[in-house]
Amino acid sequence: xxxxxxxxxTAGSALATRLSQGLPGASILLLEAGPSAPDEERINIPGRKxxxxxxxxxxxxxxxxxxxxxxxxxxxPRGKVLGGSSALNxxxxxxxxxxxxxxxxxxxxxxxxWQSMIAAMKRVETFAPSPHYGTTxxxxxxxxxxxxxxxxxxxxxxxxxxxxxxxxxFNKESLGGNPxxxxxxxxxxxxxxxxxxxxxxxxxxxxxxxxxxVTGVRVAKVNLVRCAGRFTATGxxxxxxxxxxxxxxxxxxxxxxxxxxxxxxxxxxxxxxxxDADIDQVINLPGVGExxxxxxxxxxxxxxxxxxxxxxxxxxxxxxxxxxxxxxxxGQPSLYDYTGSGYTFLNWDKTVGASGASTxxxxxxxxxxxxxxxxxxxxxxLLADSSVPQLEVIFSDGYTGxxxxxxxxxxxxxxxxxxxxxxxxxxxSRGSVHVRTSSLADQPVINPxxxxxxxxxxxxxxxxxxxxxIANTAPLSSxxxxxxxxxxxxxxxxxxxxxxxxxxxxxxxxxxSIFHPVGTCAMLPRNKGxxxxxxxxxxxxxxLRVVDASIMPIxxxxxxxxxxxGIAERAAELIIQxxxxxx
Ligand SMILES: Cc1cc2nc3c(=O)[nH]c(=O)nc-3n(C[C@H](O)[C@H](O)[C@H](O)COP(=O)(O)OP(=O)(O)OC[C@H]3O[C@@H](n4cnc5c(N)ncnc54)[C@H](O)[C@@H]3O)c2cc1C
Numbered sequence: 156x157x158x159x160x161x162x163x164x165t166a167g168s169a170l171a172t173r174l175s176q177g178l179p180g181a182s183i184l185l186l187e188a189g190p191s192a193p194d195e196e197r198i199n200i201p202g203r204k205x206x207x208x209x210x211x212x213x214x215x216x217x218x219x220x221x222x223x224x225x226x227x228x229x230x231x232p233r234g235k236v237l238g239g240s241s242a243l244n245x246x247x248x249x250x251x252x253x254x255x256x257x258x259x260x261x262x263x264x265x266x267x268x269w270q271s272m273i274a275a276m277k278r279v280e281t282f283a284p285s286p287h288y289g290t291t292x293x294x295x296x297x298x299x300x301x302x303x304x305x306x307x308x309x310x311x312x313x314x315x316x317x318x319x320x321x322x323x324x325f326n327k328e329s330l331g332g333n334p335x336x337x338x339x340x341x342x343x344x345x346x347x348x349x350x351x352x353x354x355x356x357x358x359x360x361x362x363x364x365x366x367x368x369v370t371g372v373r374v375a376k377v378n379l380v381r382c383a384g385r386f387t388a389t390g391x392x393x394x395x396x397x398x399x400x401x402x403x404x405x406x407x408x409x410x411x412x413x414x415x416x417x418x419x420x421x422x423x424x425x426x427x428x429x430x431d432a433d434i435d436q437v438i439n440l441p442g443v444g445e446x447x448x449x450x451x452x453x454x455x456x457x458x459x460x461x462x463x464x465x466x467x468x469x470x471x472x473x474x475x476x477x478x479x480x481x482x483x484x485x486g487q488p489s490l491y492d493y494t495g496s497g498y499t500f501l502n503w504d505k506t507v508g509a510s511g512a513s514t515x516x517x518x519x520x521x522x523x524x525x526x527x528x529x530x531x532x533x534x535x536x537l538l539a540d541s542s543v544p545q546l547e548v549i550f551s552d553g554y555t556g557x558x559x560x561x562x563x564x565x566x567x568x569x570x571x572x573x574x575x576x577x578x579x580x581x582x583x584s585r586g587s588v589h590v591r592t593s594s595l596a597d598q599p600v601i602n603p604x605x606x607x608x609x610x611x612x613x614x615x616x617x618x619x620x621x622x623x624x625i626a627n628t629a630p631l632s633s634x635x636x637x638x639x640x641x642x643x644x645x646x647x648x649x650x651x652x653x654x655x656x657x658x659x660x661x662x663x664x665x666x667x668s669i670f671h672p673v674g675t676c677a678m679l680p681r682n683k684g685x686x687x688x689x690x691x692x693x694x695x696x697x698x699l700r701v702v703d704a705s706i707m708p709i710x711x712x713x714x715x716x717x718x719x720x721g722i723a724e725r726a727a728e729l730i731i732q733x734x735x736x737x738x
Contacts, residue, residue, distance in 0.1 A: 158730075159391055159401040160408055161374045161417065163187030164239020165716060166703040166723040167408030168354035169279070172298075173727030175366035178734055183366045184399065186391070188373040189235035191355065198242045199350045200483055201342065202466065202491030207243050212236040216412055216601060223584070223606035225663050231601055232670060233412055237370055238355030240410065241343075244670070244716060246351060246494040248301050248341040250276065250292065251711035251718070252543050253332040258533050262708045263680040264689040267725070269332060275724035276717050282330075283346045287339040292331030298361055299720065300345040300352040304496045305488060307339075310463040310573065310634040314497035314550045317631040321624075323499055334544055334713060335505075340498040343716070349483065349492050354720075375595045377405050377421040377699060379437055386438060388699040394595055403734070404698035408723075411672040411705040412588055415444035416599050418676065418686070418701075419590045423693065428589045438695035442684035446530060446674040447586040448710040449603050453615045453666050455622040456556050456574040457635040458567065465571030466490060466553035470560065472569070497550030500580075500712065502541050506621050515545075515613060522583045522608035529683045530585070530674075530709050537581050537709075544712040546618055547578040548625065556640045557665040572639060575625060577618035578669050580712035582611045588675050606666060615662040623648075641665075671715045676705035690729050702726040 158178075160171045163185045171185040189212065192198055197206040207213060209232075216231035234240035253269040260268040273292060280294035285303040293301075315325055318337035326336025345352040359368065373394040379386040388405040392398050407414045418424055422437030424444065429436045459465055469476045469490060482489035503512035519538050523531045537543045554560045554572040561567035586604040591597045606612050619641070625631065626638065646657045679685030681694045685708075691700040704719045711718055 162409035165241040169723035172358040172362040175362040177731035191237040241353035246342040247714040249713040255711040276721035279720040289327040291328040298357040313630040337499040342494040456640040459571040500544035518610040549576040575622040673707040676701040
């Protein structure tokens with residue numbers, strides 16, 4: 156084999172396909188630990204999003220207890236199936252602002268900026284024209300199909316006017332580099348079949364016969380030989396001991412949680428981590444597994460008036476659910492088509508006014524303190540930039556939260572809800588993921604340090620208060636009867652110091668991840684904690700690259716799959732250029 160790609164997930168499948176197309180004379184091998192599941196309805200049916208979490212298609216990782224969040228353990232779902240996390244994700248399809256991709260370049264990565272990333276991200280998608288959406292920044296001929304949902308719940312029609320009342324403008328071009336505003340949100344769904352469009356069914360069918368895909372095989376480590384002061388990857392060893400040779404290069408695309416672990420298992424990493432795990436160090440690279448960043452979310456739910464139907468009906472009415480499933484299977488419009496449609500992205504000034512925003516920024520300043528870390532300093536810069544979103548609010552139809560949908564037999568069972576989910580776009584917590592031992596079978600130690608500083612806590616509190624404000628603004632205020640979560644019993648509508656304490660209690664108890672870990676094999680200068688250079692080659696090696704979400708040096712706002720696919724497209728370009736130069 157000439158090229159080995161480890162991990163047939165979002166980036167790995169996209170990269171392997173593009174390499175097969177761009178290097179027709181090469182042999183490419185894509186190794187995926189999970190199965191191929193082309194007919195799995197829990198993956199394919201948009202309205203069943205989330206149903207694969209905790210199943211065989213999920214690695215089912217968890218964090219260590221998070222002291223900042225009442226010592227809770229957070230789940231860290233990751234796709235273990237061809238397509239990786241693109242098979243499990245919730246299909247939100249968006250982009251961050253121009254300044255956030257430009258920040259990657261400013262951190263020492265020439266060529267990684269908005270201009271190159273938007274060109275790459277447009278190559279990923281074919282966007283179905285919609286009266287609800289514009290044309291700036293959308294792709295027209297890529298392998299991933301994207302749409303605005305054809306079904307928008309009646310009560311959700313109040314979303315855009317409500318945000319307009321709050322001074323937030325309608326944005327029809329949110330994929331074009333300015334995501335601020337309120338919008339109809341794209342989803343990665345193929346409008347021909349109304350099926351999830353993802354890395355496995357979007358990219359891989361376009362590969363040539365020079366790509367071999369092997370599923371159900373787990374790579375245990377990369378094999379390295381020293382050569383003129385640097386190390387060359389000669390191939391990989393599988394969990395069962397089989398060795399596969401790579402004549403040209405090895406690419407790790409195992410994702411933010413497992414790519415750093417594979418480096419560590421191969422002897423590349425921080426000395427103390429490798430010592431603790433009893434692994435001989437081959438390359439001293441202290442940045443491996445560090446710089447873990449993630450978005451977190453907080454949510455509030457509201458019980459709808461009885462004259463509105465929410466998607467909760469699919470869990471409380473089995474007859475209707477099976478009718479709707481039959482419609483989906485027959486290719487007819489169905490409630491199961493739905494993923495989501497009402498989103499908004501805001502800066503803090505728009506959310507809480509100039510004075511509230513300034514308070515949050517000084518908390519951020521205090522949290523970062525005198526840190527000389529490049530990423531921390533850049534994050535402060537992004538917080539001060541009014542073109543960069545700091546808060547996302549998703550109008551999620553149906554109940555999603557921590558309290559749980561009312562149990563069968565409870566008075567509210569069968570009622571419909573909507574949930575407003577807020578995501579904090581630039582939290583300051585940073586953590587790490589490392590191997591625990593030298594055994595591939597052991598779970599990694601994942602520590603994102605959620606809510607470990609006062610800025611992140613106050614951002615969460617600001618977000619949940621704003622959710623209540625949105626829900627109480629017309630016309631949205633006219634579609635619901637009561638606040639279910641937190642509920643006025645948990646946090647009264649008054650503003651006494653005791654109430655402030657209750658908001659804080661709620662935030663610490665209910666903040667969750669939105670599943671966007673990045674940064675653990677960061678593309679940064681080596682002396683600044685970098686793991687890969689701007690060609691995505693691991694420092695100290697000649698031909699070992701990392702291509703997945705882990706290389707993002709700094710987390711971007713919104714949902715990150717478009718950036719991950721964009722990274723794979725850029726990486727393919729770089730690898731093909733290098734291969735052609737070598738000829
Ligand atoms: C539940 C969930 C919801 C999300 N929702 C959204 C959303 O709505 N919108 C959005 O934009 N983003 C969303 N994301 C984030 C987005 O899907 C991910 O950031 C992205 O898919 C990560 O891509 P990746 O290539 O880095 O890793 P992955 O896609 O996770 O790929 C890694 C692959 O490597 C394989 N692998 C790992 N170790 C090995 C090994 N040793 N040997 C062989 N194979 C291995 C894995 O099985 C997996 O297939 C969500 C993520 C999750 C988990």
